[in-house]
């Protein structure tokens with residue numbers, strides 16, 4: 001007689017840890033199968049875990065989330081001073097791809113504004129032999145202060161209108177530059193509530209509940225923003241942006257994402273993270 005394999009609490013815990021550590025569903029499945037799990041049972045265990053209503057809610061769930069109002073079904077949205085295109089809308093996970101959120105001139109001005117500070121962060125982020133310190137993220141980055149310049153203020157006001165979320169709840173814009181070969185391995189943007197450093201971070205405005213990645217240029221090849229759990233690749237096109245939200249700091253939000261390696265040219269992005277409360 002074939003004994004049916006049981007999905008134990010220990011297995012559920014292990015699965016959560018694997019997903020929480022940034023391993024994709026397929027990777028976790030492969031690990032289970034290679035350690036003797038029946039493929040169908042393994043898939044079922046994972047599916048049950050990722051069902052929105054499957055888990056006891058241990059972490060607080062945000063009652064309201066940032067996001068565009070698409071209830072009218074309009075492909076063009078008025079975001080204050082600019083008309084923004086809606087190119088793709090997915091319900092779960094909540095992902096929206098915008099077209100023309102930034103003008104070419106705005107993209108160029110943001111790259112120019114950040115270039116000097118990127119050069120500086122590069123010297124801090126490399127060893128004496130020139131190798132990178134953080135292997136998971138091989139880009140160079142810098143942060144603007146919220147409202148730092150007139151351009152930044154204008155863009156932040158547009159984002160606030162588009163996503164119906166107060167400017168004050170946004171972190172300062174982060175600019176990343178990826179050179180050929182650089183990538184950002186799949187990760188979650190929320191803070192792990194169980195991590196030692198999270199308490200201090202969460203005091204400054206609570207959890208992150210949404211991310212907006214804006215493309216400041218168009219790489220020649222590579223550099224898509226990838227969502228491994230849903231097998232979605234968003235191509236980086238200058239002025240466009242990808243938005244996604246997450247109501248709890250858990251893998252079941254399916255918001256695992258990364259920046260695929262840039263193959264040719266550079267990739268520049270500006271990321272706006274939105275908090276539950278006022279970011280101080």
Ligand SMILES: O=C(O)CCC(=O)C(=O)O
Nearest residue numbers: 213224225258259269271
């Ligand atoms: O570069 C990308 O496409 C993704 C960037 C990202 O994940 C982030 O800034 O948190």
Ligand SMILES: [Fe+2]
Nearest residue numbers: 187188189257
């Ligand atoms: Fe991210």
